[in-house]
Amino acid sequence: MEPTTGLILRRITQTDLSVSAHKLATLILDGIAWKDGYNGLPRGTAAFTLSSLAAKMGVSRQYLSVLLSELETSELKLEREKSNGKFAPWLFRFAAFDDGEQTHDLVSDGDDTSLSREESNKTIFTGQINIDGCSNVFRTCWAELIKAAKSALPCWNVDTQVIWERFLAFNRARGNSKVPAGFLLGFMRRWRTSLGEATRPPALPAPQPVQEPRERELHEQIKAAPSSNRQFHASDLCRVIGQAAYDARIVAVIRQFGCPRFTATLAVHGRAVLAGEISR
Template sequence: MELTTGAILRRITETPLSTSAHKLATIILDGIAWKDGYNGLERGTAVFTLAHLAEKMGVSRQHLTALLVELSASGLALVRWKPNGKFAPWLFRFGGNADADAPPDVVTSRGDTSLSRESKNKIIFAGRIEIDAGTNVYRSPWADLIKTAKASLACWNVDTQVIWERFVAFNRARGNAAVPAGFLLGFMRRWRTSPGAAARPEDAPTPQRALEPEERELHGQIKAAPSANRQFHASDLCRLIGQAAYEARVLDVIRQFGCPRFTATLVVHGRAVIAGEIPR
């Protein structure tokens, strides 16, 4: 039996869940492909990164994980898996929806003509893309698809070959030898460019401004204390010299370099590491 968007939505509203879990379920439902091969996915499957879901939900990754567990344990029986490697997005599917006892209005009859199933306007990126297959897009089956898809996207005025080269460079940098074809459409949808701006390949060199001596000194002191450990450095230094002295050091750096407070705290931590007051 085949399901419609409305059928799963009714299941979501009828399933006892927290408000946040209901919202998460509808976001996943909105991303489901209803035509086999659409976005490179099997029918009934959605693809998201956890970071993207957390951003759309406005919650932390820890809270998101709890909500996913709630959906998995509920009657929706949400399942997720990652078949394309550690850094690939997750695939999602609602399970337990096609049981034989489901009421008639929950399943799709053969005469169903819902837009989500029958729309002829979808651009189908089916199959897999071999990243090392070549750099000339016009010798691949993807040129016409890119040209058609970009017409309604931010990259509408970017050359098809440039889009292809950036996509290939993006995946090579991540060690991807082959990816689902839907990733190409997703890459194009996330394109960032200014209207009328000249497009350039991803690997084109960007001129770098020479740093002033004062800037080099600032950066050198910051490097001594990585920003990932700043909370530990702050607490260690405050225990050693006191909160008032710590604040005085931060203000001195702000006055000396005219930098933001965040940068100033990293400089203070770096100087303390260099002086041996706290460990790196």
């Protein structure tokens, strides 16, 4: 039978691989051409440079080689070749899905909608998802699909059950009881933009600092005289009580409250306004 994205994806999820190797296999699968000549590639192959693969994976070239070796020796039988010169990209293909390979054991029954079909050069997920069905994703056929597909998507670090619950809630809120299977993959691809603000916990109001009685008293004195007029207040108060008395009041406030001189100056002005010695 002809291999499809769903068929290969199922084999990837069933193969015993490391988490990083699963992600790499999914990335390669995403780049496979399903029509001869599409992007200039033979059918069933994907083209990547090793540097671009390493960048997509977020790993070093050395570790990428380890992951490629793991896929090559696995049941997926990844093959790669470079036939177009030194600077050409590598061509990747999963040899486990050659025509001679027996893949009938990977075909799902009629109730399994996780496979896909090919239409022209596009891969389309077929079937329907019942929104009012099982709330536990691990009792459905979608758990392995989500787990494998999310490794290359924005929701790569989100729990599979959480993705499923959000998907169900998203559709229930819109009155959908049954949706095409492709909606699930689209929902996962748009995870950041569709859920970015909704998944953030509401911001807690900043706690108001509790003022001690002495701080409150000092603050009330400062409020009595606007700080923008402090130069006029200083001049008026010095004219009334003299410079020496003015300085003495500032020192007294500093000793009483243990505050900086500037704060004490504003408090002295406020006291004078409250006492009627100067105008506000």
